[in-house]
Amino acid sequence: MSELTLIIIRIGFLALLWLFIFIVLYSLRSDLFGPRLTQLQQVAVQSQRSRSAGTTGTTAPAPAAAASDTPTTITERAAPAGGGLARRIVVTSGPKTGLELDLPETGLTIGRSSGSGLQIKDDYTSGSHAKIVRWRDQWMVQDQGSTNGTFVDGKRVSEATPVRVGSSIRIGTTTFELRR
């Protein structure tokens, strides 16, 4: 066998070795760049949304709608945009940052006492601090006579105040936001 052939085979073997590695890395691409949702998962995200929206009749999930706001993760929920009633409350700062709760139809009480729907244990929160209630077609936040006050978009509120999706509510060191 000639020298040249051997060199070509040698280089070929190294190339094969690297080809193997690149094929492995290519098949791992979703691990490196985040998963691409399959059709099944998109349907899953859709049905999860319609479930959390409380509609009993499953509206047929339009694939176009799923593609338009391609969520990167399944847990990511609708972004605040446009009108509609908020369904969830999200803690955006404070000790419980990241906490998400579904807003019950009956409203949510916030305070330090263990009977509160959302319990915040810090020195600035009163036992029964505030209440989020539904009035007509919007959510209202009502201060329950707290010591340190409830703030909506930075202003202290003393009477029931409407809260829009995305506007911030601050109680003590904790900030919330309503999300759809």
Add this chain to the structure above:
Amino acid sequence: MTQAAPRDRAATGSNALQTGLIQLREVTEAIRVRVRNPAKLRNLELFLLVIAWVVGGGAMVLVQLGALETVDLFPLQLAAILAVLTFALHIALRVVAREADAIILPVATALNGIGIAMIYRIDIAQGATGWDAASMRQIAWTGIALVIAIAAIVLVRNHRVLARYRFLAMAAAFVLLLLPLMPGIGRTVNGATVWVGVGPVTFQPGELAKIALAIFFAGYLMTARDSLSVVGKRFLGIRFPRVRDLGPILVVWAMCMLVLVFQRDLGTSLLYFGLFLVMIYVATGRRSWMVIGVGLVALGGVAAYFTMGYVQRRIHAWIHAFDNDVYNASGGSFQIVEGIFGMAHGGLLGTGLGLGRPYLTPYANSDYIIPSLGEELGLAGLMAILCLYIVLVSRGIRVGFQGPDDFTKLLSVGLAFVIGLQVFIVVGGVTRLIPLTGLTTPFLAAGGSSLLANWLIVALLLRLSDSVRGRGFA
């Protein structure tokens, strides 16, 4: 999968109904993802496996072309045992672990195949044939290791059962560690008492002990992580654990020091301690454990340097490797320097398989298989091999990242890390980054016990990755 995830959400003290709904949703999600088509993963695995066979077989053929200038089919047929049994393992996965990781098996197969080819190449140079040839024994051990790995994956259907046997695992690890010290069956090879031998068959029980230790550490840390993450005083900007929680790490450290003193094996004791350190760090997320651990290693290292001659010689051979006196001394740096010369001779693309002279280095087929490969495959080939290890280790850590429970997470990180650390200690040793210690290169080096232990690790990692249902790639 429902036990860990909703904890933070449920801990809010909100109404129980909500928690129930969240749990219900997780359960339904778990059902939904089962519908996925796992055959896709297994087909990818088969495809990669075929390439791995071609890599292994190609290396064999190249060795023959380079060293013998003909193609001899008989060794190739023997090496096909690797292909047959990895295919059997693949079939077993299709039946009992359909969603196991698709990358681990092909990568391990490729490494094993390259290893056999290199050992065969050294055999040709030394004129060894039959059972004297290390490659024959390596192929036989590959067969045994793969049969045991297949048995493990078929028998261990639920790895969480292993958590129950954590103290049995601990006892097994101690027995395995003590076996080489028993008179009659213990063997001392090159100063290290890490072998047991019955007749012609020798075995390094410490290799299996690392798996037992990983199982024990995972089971123990699963229950002890809360108390171990409690912090005490703040010192130098890091919060250190309470003094009374230092017990376990000191026990493991003492065990590793005993290995160092009585078995005279630096690498193994580093490996065990590193394994515990990483697992305790993963379990608690406290950096102070790393500080304490590195401090203990430094303390032990300094003490060993001043009290034990062989440690001192190793350090000298490492620092003054190119000193003529050290080079010529018995137990000096001859091997290190020959290995480095070999790799330098290989250059970027290598001399070609079968065309270099790696056999000039002592133990060119076991401890020094990395410089042998570096000489004949060059930097390009060695980097490819290191990439294979990176992929293998990262797959294990990936399981640790996504694992459904603490035991799975800890065990997979521990098992993956032990391979990674072993590669680091070996490659670091032969390239003179750290002092040289005699550890085997996983899957590549000649040695049955190492091969058996590493294929068992692969079987366990495959089993663990199967429990990450529906959260894998592709």
